[in-house]
Amino acid sequence: MVSSFPSQGTSTTDVVSQNGPSSTSSSTNAPVSPELEQILSSLTTNRSVLGYIVLTRTSPIGIVRHSGVVFDGEQGKKYASAVKRIVDAVRVGLEDVSGAEGDELKFMRVRTKRHELIISPDERYLLAVIRDPSS
Amino acid sequence: MQDRRRVELEAKRAKLAELKKAREDRKKSEQTRRESEAGTTGPTRKDLARRDLDDLVRDVLGGSREESAVGDSTPFSSQPSTPARPHATLGPALSVSASGRLSRASDAPSDGMGGNGDPLRRESFDNMNIQVQDRFVPDLVDVEQELFDLPPKERVIYNKEVQTTDIAIDPIPSISENEIREQILREQEAERTAIQEEKSEEESLLLERQLEEEIKDMTEEERTSVLMAPEFLDFLEQSSKVVQRALSDNYDYIRDYTLGMDSGVDSSEGKRVKQVCQFWDEHWCKNRSITGVDWSPKYPELSAASYNKNPSAPNDPDGIVAVWNLHLLERPEFVFHSQSDVLSVSFSLFHSNLIFGGTYSGQILLWDTRSKHLPVLKTPLSAAGHTHPVYAMQMVGTQNAHNLITASTDGLVCSWLVDMLAQPQESLELAHVSHNRTNEIAITALDFPDNETTTFWTGTEEGNIYQANRYDRAGSKAGLNQYDAYRGHAGPVTGLHFHPMVGSVDFSDLFLSCSVDWTVKLWRAKSAAKPSTSSQTINPLYSFDESDDYVYDVQWHPSHPALFGSVNGSGKFDLWNLNTDTEVPMVSTSVGSSRALNKLKWDRKEGRRVALGGSDGRLYVYDIGDMGIPRETEWVDLQRTVESLGAGQSIDGLPSR
Numbered sequence: 001m002v003s004s005f006p007s008q009g010t011s012t013t014d015v016v017s018q019n020g021p022s023s024t025s026s027s028t029n030a031p032v033s034p035e036l037e038q039i040l041s042s043l044t045t046n047r048s049v050l051g052y053i054v055l056t057r058t059s060p061i062g063i064v065r066h067s068g069v070v071f072d073g074e075q076g077k078k079y080a081s082a083v084k085r086i087v088d089a090v091r092v093g094l095e096d097v098s099g100a101e102g103d104e105l106k107f108m109r110v111r112t113k114r115h116e117l118i119i120s121p122d123e124r125y126l127l128a129v130i131r132d133p134s135s
Numbered sequence: 136m137q138d139r140r141r142v143e144l145e146a147k148r149a150k151l152a153e154l155k156k157a158r159e160d161r162k163k164s165e166q167t168r169r170e171s172e173a174g175t176t177g178p179t180r181k182d183l184a185r186r187d188l189d190d191l192v193r194d195v196l197g198g199s200r201e202e203s204a205v206g207d208s209t210p211f212s213s214q215p216s217t218p219a220r221p222h223a224t225l226g227p228a229l230s231v232s233a234s235g236r237l238s239r240a241s242d243a244p245s246d247g248m249g250g251n252g253d254p255l256r257r258e259s260f261d262n263m264n265i266q267v268q269d270r271f272v273p274d275l276v277d278v279e280q281e282l283f284d285l286p287p288k289e290r291v292i293y294n295k296e297v298q299t300t301d302i303a304i305d306p307i308p309s310i311s312e313n314e315i316r317e318q319i320l321r322e323q324e325a326e327r328t329a330i331q332e333e334k335s336e337e338e339s340l341l342l343e344r345q346l347e348e349e350i351k352d353m354t355e356e357e358r359t360s361v362l363m364a365p366e367f368l369d370f371l372e373q374s375s376k377v378v379q380r381a382l383s384d385n386y387d388y389i390r391d392y393t394l395g396m397d398s399g400v401d402s403s404e405g406k407r408v409k410q411v412c413q414f415w416d417e418h419w420c421k422n423r424s425i426t427g428v429d430w431s432p433k434y435p436e437l438s439a440a441s442y443n444k445n446p447s448a449p450n451d452p453d454g455i456v457a458v459w460n461l462h463l464l465e466r467p468e469f470v471f472h473s474q475s476d477v478l479s480v481s482f483s484l485f486h487s488n489l490i491f492g493g494t495y496s497g498q499i500l501l502w503d504t505r506s507k508h509l510p511v512l513k514t515p516l517s518a519a520g521h522t523h524p525v526y527a528m529q530m531v532g533t534q535n536a537h538n539l540i541t542a543s544t545d546g547l548v549c550s551w552l553v554d555m556l557a558q559p560q561e562s563l564e565l566a567h568v569s570h571n572r573t574n575e576i577a578i579t580a581l582d583f584p585d586n587e588t589t590t591f592w593t594g595t596e597e598g599n600i601y602q603a604n605r606y607d608r609a610g611s612k613a614g615l616n617q618y619d620a621y622r623g624h625a626g627p628v629t630g631l632h633f634h635p636m637v638g639s640v641d642f643s644d645l646f647l648s649c650s651v652d653w654t655v656k657l658w659r660a661k662s663a664a665k666p667s668t669s670s671q672t673i674n675p676l677y678s679f680d681e682s683d684d685y686v687y688d689v690q691w692h693p694s695h696p697a698l699f700g701s702v703n704g705s706g707k708f709d710l711w712n713l714n715t716d717t718e719v720p721m722v723s724t725s726v727g728s729s730r731a732l733n734k735l736k737w738d739r740k741e742g743r744r745v746a747l748g749g750s751d752g753r754l755y756v757y758d759i760g761d762m763g764i765p766r767e768t769e770w771v772d773l774q775r776t777v778e779s780l781g782a783g784q785s786i787d788g789l790p791s792r
Contacts, residue, residue, distance in 0.1 A: 033363065042465050055514035058351075062353040062357065108376075118382070125361075
């Protein structure tokens with residue numbers, strides 16, 4: 001019953017490509033499926049969001065996609081490695097505590113005085129959003 | 136007289152001479168003593184002092200023989216009062232009287248004792264004297280110590296002086312010292328910054344190296360392959376949802392309430408009805424209208440809205456159902472697709488994952504939140520099911536025996552098992568045989584009274600409301616009860632809702648209806664067990680004529696017996712309390728862009744929130760605060776209110792009971 005999903009995806013392709021240019025805010029111009037594009041653009045609709053970054057959790061990590069000034073260029077790389085280190089540290093720390101196999105880190109919110117970093121890690125990928133909570 | 140004076144003068148002179156002589160003697164004696172002291176450097180002072188004393192004692196004892204040599208000089212020089220002589224004379228007398236009693240007075244007792252002249256005694260006496268001397272000596276030493284104590288004090292003072300001189304010098308070089316300090320600080324700072332720079336350089340180098348190690352530059356191909364991977368899409372779908380839920384929770388966890396905040400005037404203050412949020416998605420909701428609304432029975436934060444087609448997006452599915460989450464404002468939690476406009480939506484009461492939709496084409500669709508956008512089950516587009524638009528849908532029954540009842544505008548009412556949509560379990564054609572124009576009943580609204588699963592009331596396009604039975608029943612056949620017509624509306628009925636069974640008094644025979652004739656009407660349903668045998672018209676108990684536009688939906692409040700809400704074509708959400716006022720709504724709120732509101736649904740628990748589906752495609756959620764909390768007396772009051780309403784209205788028609 002779900003099998004026709006890809007066809008649905010392709011059917012929506014044309015529509016979104018019509019609205020495409022207005023909604024893209026990413027700096028990379030790799031071809032992206034419209035559905036993906038929509039999800040990513042919806043992330044930045046929240047006014048407090050300064051940007052997002054999507055990483056692969058390979059070693060070394062790769063920046064799949066990013067958006068927002070904070071994640072541009074060198075700064076983005078710094079954030080990427082920082083996020084990686086944060087996640088690794090927390091994961092290791094939690095493993096030390098629980099020692100339970102099969103548990104995994106699902107979600108993190110790191111609040112600093114100025115920013116909030118929201119991290120949603122997966123086995124293979126990682127999404128991080130930085131926001132300004134005061135706005 | 137002169138002689139006498141001369142005598143006196145001479146006497147004075149003699150005295151003077153005597154004094155001079157005495158002085159000279161003293162000097163001489165002192166000299167000799169010093170000489171003797173200088174000569175006898177070996178013996179200590181103690182010994183000297185002892186000798187002196189011994190001499191003294193001997194002087195006293197031995198009478199005046201030795202007195203001339205030493206005894207004479209020493210006592211006199213040391214003690215000008217010279218007690219030795221008088222003692223010498225007094226001593227024996229005392230010793231006689233004291234008769235061997237030892238008195239500690241220094242000289243006199245020793246005289247008395249030594250009076251015998253016994254050498255042994257004398258020796259012992261000497262010892263005594265030594266003892267006395269011993270006692271005496273520490274005193275002297277003490278004095279010396281005191282003298283010794285002084286120099287340290289002087290030293291301390293001297294040290295202080297040094298300090299004070301330092302301070303005294305201070306004011307002049309103070310600037311320079313400060314300068315020096317500053318200079319030192321500056322130097323230190325410079326060193327530090329230099330170190331820091333070095334460090335930061337090192338760090339940046341290290342970081343760069345780390346970055347190089349940690350981050351690989353993905354090639355376009357790699358990136359594209361990742362972006363195209365289906366699991367990447369799944370990941371992003373899920374994780375972005377999580378992140379956006381987190382973002383929707385706007386509370387700042389580190390807010391400090393101790394800080395004074397400029398108290399901005401809350402615009403919603405004083406309003407009794409507050410907008411909680413509005414759900415809107417640019418992509419999915421644009422150019423669509425909401426046609427149906429429902430709340431999840433399991434998760435109070437979830438609500439579903441059905442949408443009609445977007446004429447400007449022919450490639451998007453015609454109909455959609457969006458499930459919205461109060462904690463995720465930017466986008467729907469789920470979007471379900473349909474090939475036809477979805478006109479009605481309903482959560483399954485018994486399976487929190489399932490959502491039903493009635494479409495314009497007549498298909499009934501079932502979506503599952505565990506699966507993707509497309510329905511997991513759908514009814515066939517054939518005579519076995521509906522072929523006309525399904526505007527009305529309701530689920531009845533219990534956990535173990537429940538059906539979905541759907542009604543289309545051709546008068547067909549179907550009953551479905553939720554896991555078998557291939558064909559209806561039962562279907563019932565509602566027809567009005569004796570109608571003067573058409574026997575078709577175009578059902579636009581349908582509702583079952585609470586705790587009722589077999590008989591229901593339907594609102595029609597012509598404006599009448601009819602009662603119908605699903606099954607044959609004592610005295611009545613399955614199908615439409617065509618004798619009892621609830622006449623009152625002059626246009627299509629858009630909403631129908633029975634009073635919920637809550638509280639002490641049962642009002643489940645009361646129902647509300649609304650219509651495009653701008654009115655909301657209150658009815659008392661005739662008991663289904665006693666159907667009329669000839670045509671009868673049932674009039675409404677009351678008509679609420681306040682609206683100035685089509686009334687699109689009406690709903691009793693789930694917990695307050697006298698409260699109901701209605702929405703109309705001018706975007707007004709009216710909240711009525713029958714016990715307060717039947718002429719005007721208690722609160723009338725203009726919602727959103729003032730475009731028509733199509734649907735209204737109270738949340739399922741306490742009715743604090745209400746979802747309003749707009750024709751602008753927005754789903755508004757409002758909070759009515761504590762207005763939905765009923766007082767104890769509301770039920771009795773409503774009984775009285777309804778009595779008085781019925782008395783006023785049912786005169787011109789036949790009594791409804």
